[in-house]
Amino acid sequence: MANSKxxxxxxxxxxxxxxxxxxxxxxxxxxxPKVEISDAKAxxxxxxxxxxxxxxxxxxxxxxxxxxxxxxxNEPIEVSLRIVTNYYTAKRLLHALTLSVQxxxxxxxVLETDIQKRIVGRQPHTPT
Numbered sequence: 001m002a003n004s005k006x007x008x009x010x011x012x013x014x015x016x017x018x019x020x021x022x023x024x025x026x027x028x029x030x031x032x033p034k035v036e037i038s039d040a041k042a043x044x045x046x047x048x049x050x051x052x053x054x055x056x057x058x059x060x061x062x063x064x065x066x067x068x069x070x071x072x073x074n075e076p077i078e079v080s081l082r083i084v085t086n087y088y089t090a091k092r093l094l095h096a097l098t099l100s101v102q103x104x105x106x107x108x109x110v111l112e113t114d115i116q117k118r119i120v121g122r123q124p125h126t127p128t
Contacts, residue, residue: 059090
C-alpha cells in the first residue's frame with residue numbers, strides 16, 4: 001500500500017491534519033521513528049468498484065473491476081481483493097486517504113464523484 005520512496009504518511013502513522021512533520025534536529029522535539037517498508041512482494045491491482053461491509057470488530061473492504069461502469073451491470077462484479085481490518089486501522093487509513101485527496105484537489109481541482117454532473121453537455125437531473 002505504501003512505498004518507502006513516497007513522501008505520503010503511512011496509514012498507521014499519519015501526520016496530523018494541517019501539520020508538517022517537525023524539522024530534523026529541532027531542539028526539544030522528539031522525532032518519529034522511520035518505519036521501513038518493503039514492497040518487493042506487493043501485488044498491484046486496479047479497481048473501479050468497492051464494497052464496504054463489517055462486523056462489530058472488523059471492517060471488510062472488497063475491491064473489483066466493474067466492466068460495465070455506465071450503469072447497473074448485467075453480470076456480477078468479480079471481487080479480486082478483500083481486505084479485512086480493524087476499525088482503528090480503518091480510521092487511520094481514512095485519515096491518510098483524506099489528506100491525499102485534499103492535496104490532490106488543492107493541486108488539480110475538486111473531484112466530482114457524481115457522474116451525472118461530470119457528463120459534458122448534459123442538463124442537471126432534477127428530482128420530481
